Amino acid sequence: MRVRRLKITNFRGVSQGCIDFSGHTLLVGGNNVGKSTVCEALDLVLGPERLFRRPVVDEHDFHCGRYLTEDGAPVEIRIEAILVDLSEEATRRFGGHLRRWDDQAGTFIDERENGLDQADAPGVVWALPLLFVGRYDRDEDDFVGNTFFDHPTKELDALDEETEIKLGQGRVPFTRVHKRLCGFVFLRTLRTGSRALSLQRGSLLDSVLKLGGSGAVEMWQDTLGRLQALDPAIGEIEQLKQIRAEVRSRMGRFVNLAPGDNSTAFFASDLTREHLREVVRLFIAAQPGQHLVPFGRLGTGSINLLVFALLTFIAELKDKQSVIFAMEEPEIALPPHTQRRVTRFVLAEMGQSIVTSHSPYVIEQFDASQIVILNRDEGGALTGKPIDAQAVKPKTYRTERRQFAEAILSRAVLVVEGSTEASLFPVASSIMEDSLPADSYMHFDLAGVSVFDAGADNAVPRHGPIFSALGKLAFGFYDKPNAAFGQDSLEKLKSYTQVWESPEKGIENVLVKQMPIAVVRRFLNEVKDRSDYPAVGAYDPAAGDADAAALATKVLKARKGEAYGYAAMLIAQCQTAAELPATIREILEAIHKTLSAMPEEIAAPVPGDFEDLPG
Template sequence: MRLASFEITGHALLQDMSVEVRDHLVIIGANDVGKTSILRLLNLLLGASVQQLYQGLAITDIREGTDVLVVQARLDGFDADEAGQFPFAMTVEEGKPDYLLIRLELRTPEGDPDNVLIERFFPDSGTRRSPSREQLLKLGWRYLPANRSSAADYMNGKNSPFRTMLDSVELGEELADLGGLLDQFNDKLDLNPALLELRREIAAHLSRSIPRSYNAESLAIRTAADPAQEPLQDVTIFLREGDQLRGLVEQSDGMRQLMALTFFDLAQAKANIVAVDEPEIHLHPSSQRTVASLFAESAKQRLVVTHSPYVVQRFEPKHVLVVDPDSRSRQIASTNFTAVEKEMLQWWSPQLLEGLTARRMLFVEGLADRIIVEAAAQALGISLDRAGVSVFALDGADKFSHVLKVVGPNGFDLPLCGLCDEDREASWAGNLGLKPKKMEAAGFFIARTDLEHEYVRAIGAQTVAAALINAGQAREQGILQSTGAPDLASVTDAQLGTFLSSVDSRKVPAARLIAPMLTAVHIANSPSLIGLLGHVQTGSEARDVE
């Protein structure tokens, strides 16, 4: 059995959504956009008791102006045993696999606005009868929230995942042998002189405190485990380091977190769908990648909420659900991006996460352009972070067409803008499906001839050349030889722009040198920079007004 899709409508925070679950689901987004709310609602739908439903939902979960909050899931892939638990609830369509719909509705009862009515039922069953406890167990949902503890008691206490695993172990014929050993241990405790004296001492004190007499035989010091039934009751797990054994309480936070995830994972023998909120807590990036790989390769279906690019990177783009800053959900169509294409795109890397969760992605051709754009925004007093803009350096303008497959209209359909050199204008316009003269209206601006030429024209060739020479980034003789000018005073803006842009190794050092020099006056003299940042600022101000 697997979760095939779900819908959420009428939620106070989340925009209405309809989500496909393709094997696994990785939910990403900025803080406070509702990622955890999605898992919480699915947990209430698929795993919670009636008491937990009323503890976990309130009137405030219903969107203002809406009568009802609805969470509905579709499950398919049932085997015969699983389907047998839902004889009148399954949806049967001729020529198609059977599937199951389960629905949760939260509303205020008519005439009683201070209370809530919660119904959870199978819509195609013909009744609104709640699922039984056995039916919920058969769904096989398991949820590990982000507020989990990494304390030792959580990992091996009475209700811990480790205890679940241990209790499922069948000891077979060894059960009687272990019970016998425990009996021998308890006999030794009973005969030990020091413990006998301790029992006498306790008995004497009790006899003075309680209106009855006690002696050493009235008390027993022994293991709490029942030798006949539960010989493993007090058993726990240790890590062996050389000749020493170290308990869980002695491990680091990160190690305890890894073990908590391991225990939780292994304990889900009967689970079909395993949801984990922020598996990366306390983990080093290398451990995050390891855990994410185990999740992505798991036969069980995984639902993960994460802020970690290292976790996202281990899954396919078709598995990713983006919750944007306006709490809308975005998914790439699985037909538009295959696993093979993902391997071909080197940029499917940790830096992508920031762009996927931003309000707008701003594309530039390379790192030098990014340095200049970010410095220009700062010089104009524009906070790109506050505006929700993520600047993405493509490391080559030709990669724009590949990236667009994922973030463009046929992918996650994110709001985009950008800046490219003049020689890429026609190519980028074609990729965007625009005529070149419509580029600026869509948020894409062109540096003539390129950004190096533009900032040299804006600042002045002599000023830029002097800065390069004084910083040791270029020699005067080298500039003169490259440009053919007789002296620095004769070097034109176009010549110095070509000097900087014609050799890739010059671009980034020059951008780092020029960035602190940029002023509002310089930027006003750069059509592409002032246009792009004006577009960004207008969009930010419009959201502030809203």
């Protein structure tokens, strides 16, 4: 079973939005764009224990906190989900609530004219439509909410006063038992880790107990009996025994206590199931020590992995491939290799995984077709667009996974032709940051700019449409071509926010010709004694400026690429922004100016929207 579509109305920061899922899905986007809202919406519809919370929703769950209209009518939170790939058991159990769904068109066929004639057409499957409704109930002065089968619907009897029936407008409730059959598991970020590892209702340990088979009722009953019958009892500890006697003596003057010593007692809890759920704790001994400690005393990364380990246990109990697994930011407090292992496990073992992340190590594990870019406008309209498969070819994405992962997380991308250029721009950005006033320039790393190595001459044009499809501000810098670009390349260059053609053939010529000769000489003096200095002639400090420049050009050409880092070393010899090559500085200033002109986390405008910027 998997989620095919999710529609959200008036929930948290989202006024309305619709997201399609094709299977495993990675949700990416800026902070506060709505990634967590999507996961929480799924939990409201599918989470078996979510409705245990009271109230189910509150004021802040409504878009802009508005739960009543100006006329006092309730505003509804509505979350619609469509599930497909149903198991045989689900098809049998939910049969009367299913509709035929054209998976390619993304529509129910009974909404079409003569749609029933297409019920058995290729790509038409059974789908389960569900609806969560939440709103303020004026009669109860409380917030109410529940999930319902969204098919069939019937006319509501005006005389029916039951809150549940009125809330669902006659729909049949989709109960906790139904939800468990869907196999939805939600791992929030660590802020809820303490509850997740307790025995409170809806926690991971509680889920393990319920899925592990019968015996939970007897377990609680037996535990309470054992606590009450401890021998010796807690109250028999000498100091506590004395306190019991004092309490009996003093209270007996005012209260008619039961006869005997047992009219006062101490126990380890309130001797109720609910209190035991609150106080029972999991203890763990982690190496190199042997001492058991409450799980909350472990390191953050260890707790995260413990939560994940329990989720894999739950998945196995549910039959892994039938699990819909939502996971927020699995990278928190985990090293890169563990992030990769966790993500690979989820993708391999779960029926459907819906993941949010800001980590390139997580993102690179997903195929391009599985990545959905979220954007939300100022009015709260949420859009979720998968990466355009026509713009980002699978082979291109697989070859450059890490670079694409970093670009997906960035605000803007600078595409260059090779590793030489890719290595020098961050260094030049540092020079700008160090030598200019703090409010006049921001480093690439802080501004959210990633540098993408296109990997070949004339490769910059074809990446324009790719990053435009990703919704990124895209800048390009390419070498002066041997022959003029064709019409196809010119059209692709229009996808960039701004592009620059090198004024010289070869980045080495740009650097040497546009830098003060004093910087060039500092560079030659720095590299002349290196073990990897090329056999192009020794540097003589007494040589003329032209000879020094010519030698520097030869050195740079002989040591192209990031592996040697010579071009970056040359840039590092600049002591101020004024000493940087004019072309490099122009590019850095233009990118800074563009990013400064737009608020962070707002969707990138289309190319051409910056023509009216001042200056």
